[in-house]
Amino acid sequence: MNSVEKEISYKTTNSYSTLNALTEKAKNVWFVCHGMSYLSRYFLKYFKELHPEENYIIAPQAQSKYYIQPDFKHVGASWLTKENTLKETENVMRYFDTVFNAENIPEDKNLIVLGYSQGVSVAMRYVASRQLQCNRLVLMSGGIPKELKADDFKFLKNTKVTMIYGTKDEYLNQKRMQYETERVNELFANNVTIIPFDGKHIVNVELINNLV
Template sequence: MTEQHLLTQRTARYYTLGTASEQITDLWIVCHGYGQLARYFLRHFAPLDNGRTLIVAPEALSRFYLDGFSGRVGATWMTKEDRLAEIEDQATYLNLLLQTQLQQLPASVRVTILGFSQGGATVSRWLASGAAPVHRLILWAASFPEDIDFSSGKAAFEHLPVVIVYGTQDEFITSESLKKKQQLMNELGIQPQVYTFEGGHTLHSETLLLVDKTL
């Protein structure tokens, strides 16, 4: 038995808050976590919708029923199955999305990439290719994946402001996992700004606004 691949075209879905115009100074690309859908995830970013910011939430290409064979649907960026092909597809998708948005915006627009939970690993792998013009990276309840390509990834994150945000009651974050994340970032030469808030595995409006103002 021989495994083979066929490159095909498919439709990707994304949602926006704000309208592309010459008045836009900031573009945010925000990637949801495991089992979420982009239209619901985007609601957390309503506090940033100020007429000068365009927020774009792409949806992962793989969807599934969250419980059994019907009912609520979620999306996932990847699984362990055929992961290298999925990583490449993600980068192609996100690069095209970013380019499409930038074509409609002033050349001076500032680009912020935010990845929440599984979306954090997704945007880290994407940016490691060095192809995306990004001004700041926010990893929310997330961190760089341990399998990131250090040979190319290191240069991609040089001089890129990185922020880590997590809730102090996040059940997925332990002192041991925080230590591992810090070691990995040290290897990449990254000294992130760290923000915490009282809460669990979720976004937090006040902290989101604080991060936006101080970066």
């Protein structure tokens, strides 16, 4: 039996979620990429303590949705897997393009790109591939894509890069965090603020609030 895997292209539709309003009073626009098993509308809860008039939050939604164990009643989503990663990454990048086009963010706003857990990989890939000028890049409790190099981020000007992780993170042991720390310093020429906190694999709301 000859098995052949073929490829097609088609138009699809996806959602994304926002919090607060993009008005003249808004100072910061956040583009926040959730981790695995999240939905964008629930990920927004971690940003509700930010000043509502000054902060507008955009949360894109990972396309691949599935039922979560153990009862399979709740739905989560995933950005990428090891299966067909390059093509799936292109799909995510084009989806992000569409979100940015739809939002039409004014140039006078501070753009903050934040990735949490699995969201770190897609956030970094998007900044690199589109040469997205952002005021701050926040990498929280996630891994840096292996293919990214220092040259991919040389275009950034005056961008504050922050890495945040929990010292008791059940997915990032000490050896892994040492590796990720070396990688982030390599990519951004040591111009990185690294903030460890006493905690597990969680979204640290207190540290998010302190970013602005």
